[in-house]
Amino acid sequence: MEKREELEQGLAKLPLMQYAFFKPGELTFTQRVRAICETECPMYATTWACPPAVGTVEECRARCLQYPEALMLSTVTEVADIENLTETLATRAGHEAVTRQAVALLEGLGYETYTLSTEACALCDHCAYPDGPCRHPEKMYPCVESHGILVTELAERCGMDFFNGNLVTWYSLVFYR
Numbered sequence: 001m002e003k004r005e006e007l008e009q010g011l012a013k014l015p016l017m018q019y020a021f022f023k024p025g026e027l028t029f030t031q032r033v034r035a036i037c038e039t040e041c042p043m044y045a046t047t048w049a050c051p052p053a054v055g056t057v058e059e060c061r062a063r064c065l066q067y068p069e070a071l072m073l074s075t076v077t078e079v080a081d082i083e084n085l086t087e088t089l090a091t092r093a094g095h096e097a098v099t100r101q102a103v104a105l106l107e108g109l110g111y112e113t114y115t116l117s118t119e120a121c122a123l124c125d126h127c128a129y130p131d132g133p134c135r136h137p138e139k140m141y142p143c144v145e146s147h148g149i150l151v152t153e154l155a156e157r158c159g160m161d162f163f164n165g166n167l168v169t170w171y172s173l174v175f176y177r
């Protein structure tokens with residue numbers, strides 16, 4: 001069986017809403033997204049998964065473009081009240097778990113991966129940043145936006161659905177070679 005077919009069979013068993021293959025060269029990396037991290041995100045400069053620790057947008061772009069292939073994943077979870085931040089953010093853990101399963105699938109097929117996922121890293125209660133190195137660099141996924149990636153543009157191009165109401169949608173990007 002072709003590797004791609006085996007991968008898709010594995011992905012079909014995961015609780016994903018959608019997935020799409022794309023070429024990293026199609027991505028838009030922009031300082032405009034990075035500026036939102038700097039001015040609007042309370043996690044800016046608090047973890048190794050966020051700017052400025054992830055490097056400049058140009059460095060992030062170069063890192064992603066080392067991989068010729070990529071996969072976009074989405075999960076959707078229904079919550080009682082989308083305005084309730086605690087409830088909405090609690091859905092991240094499930095998305096991260098599914099992302100890890102997808103990464104394990106790719107690695108099981110012999111691919112080397114680089115993954116971007118949701119928000120800041122929450123693996124440790126208190127991030128080691130900036131006093132010490134990341135404690136779990138192999139498990140830590142930087143946030144998609146931290147790399148300056150226009151994720152909505154990619155989602156549209158890949159035909160990913162957007163949901164309204166009390167449905168929380170999360171995206172991850174897995175680069176592989």
Ligand code: SF4
Pocket residue numbers: 047048049121122123124125126127128129133134135136137140
């Ligand atoms: S794994 Fe721990 S030390 Fe590394 S970025 Fe995540 S929270 Fe910080």
